[in-house]
Amino acid sequence: MAAAWAAVAVMLLLARVSAADPVTGPAFLWAPNNYGFSSDETKEIVHYQTVSPKSLAKSVLEEGGWSNLVCSEEDREKSVDVAVLFLGSKLQSSDISRDKQVDPTLTDTLKNSFTSSEFSMAFPYVAMSDDEKLEKSLLSGFAENCNNGLGDNHITYTDTCSVSEDLKKHHDMDSIDELVTSQIEKNPSGKTELVVFCGGGFKDLDQTKSEGELLSELVTLLKKSGAKYTILYASQPYGLLENPSNLPLGRYLAEKTNTTKPGRGKCDGECLVKSTLLEGSFVGIVLLIILISGLKCMMGIDTPSKFEAPPES
Missing domain, CATH: 1.10.287 (Helix Hairpins)
Structure with a gap:
């Protein structure tokens, strides 16, 4: 008894x-090369603590080197052409260890990019809330932890993002390709472009394309262009009310x-x-x-x- x-x-x-x-949802940060983000090689670093989206933004700025990319600073030499904030909705933290994945292309792309890059960090447990969209939480976290805020940095969005209609938005992958090409041709002292890629990609996109296919297509585009880039993938699962x-x-x-x-x-x-x-x-x-x-x-x-x-x- x-x-x-x-x-x-x-x-x-x-x-x-x-x-x-x-x-909780996972987040992954990587860059094919270590563009001066840290003095030593940082590869496959994993933070197992449960963090909030704003704490994630702070870690990305301080440990991930994004403070040199998105914060307002004068006379700064451009080390990266494009920084991408890719916001997903398919992965929960518990999905990482499962053999059968909902979106195999997504997990394969994340795994290959994470392991093959010189600079890579993972945050398996990011606690999500249904009070605010993930893009707003991360961008406000960037602004709070930058000394001078985001200022007049160049930030563009895909047309599925819930932001002001006055901001520049990308309606297809060709628009992002044009942005990347123009960045490569600019003066090295120009500012890094931050592209916020929200869930679903584009409003007029063929719905048969999965989240993994979109991320894979974006990574392939950046590789072919020869641009210096870094990507932060973060997932806000549909498990929220x-x-x-x-x-x-x-x-x-x-x-x-x-x-x-x-x-x-x-x-x-x-x-x-x-x-x-x-x-x-x-x-x-x-x-x-x-x-x-x-x-x-x-x-x-x-x-x-x-x-x-x-x-x-």
């Missing part, structure tokens, strides 16, 4: 922990299964309350069973009402 009680307690503890854990008010009354626990519809994976406040009540009910039932069993055992003990006198010697 004691062993069964211990097993139930462990299961309840694991259920509570899994319901409270945030949805996007429009809670539009969801049905059914509640779902933290981790979605293969048959769960994307976007219904997070356990909100009401779900946590109900799960806590359910846990309490289980504990009460187990304690009641223990109490009844103990009473029955005690009632089964039959002692004589009197004892015979010892025989006289």
Whole structure:
């Protein structure tokens, strides 16, 4: 009985922990060459701590060398032509170790780029929130950790990004190709172009193209152009509640299964309350069973009402 009680307690503890854990997505930073990002060769460095998107932005600036690319500084020599912030939505942190991937092209591209580059860093656990889009969190993180902000740095976006309509946007891959070509032809002292590639790529894109195919096509384009480039891939999984008010009354626990519809994976406040009540009910039932069993055992003990006198010697 004691062993069964211990097993139930462990299961309840694991259920509570899994319901409270945030949805995490991985991030990868790489450059084919170490363009002066660090004095020593930095290759395949992995940070296993769970970080927020803004902490990720700070690490990318300080450890990843992007402070020399996106922060406003005068008289700075350009070391990289193009920096790409590629925002995905397919990978969760738990997907990295799985044999069967949702998007094999994506994982293969990330793996090959990460291992074959001179400069590469990985952040397997980036805690996501449904309060803000990932591109806004990262860009605001860059601005907060740059001494002079982003200033008048050149930042362009794909047309799926949720930014002001007045900003320059790319409507296809050819537009990015033209940008890269113009950057190579500019004076070396020119500023690095930051391209924010949001999920889905382009609005008019053929929907048959996967996220992995888009990333692979972008990497191939940059390699063929001969440009000096660096890429930060970060994923904001669909396991977050996007429009809670539009969801049905059914509640779902933290981790979605293969048959769960994307976007219904997070356990909100009401779900946590109900799960806590359910846990309490289980504990009460187990304690009641223990109490009844103990009473029955005690009632089964039959002692004589009197004892015979010892025989006289």
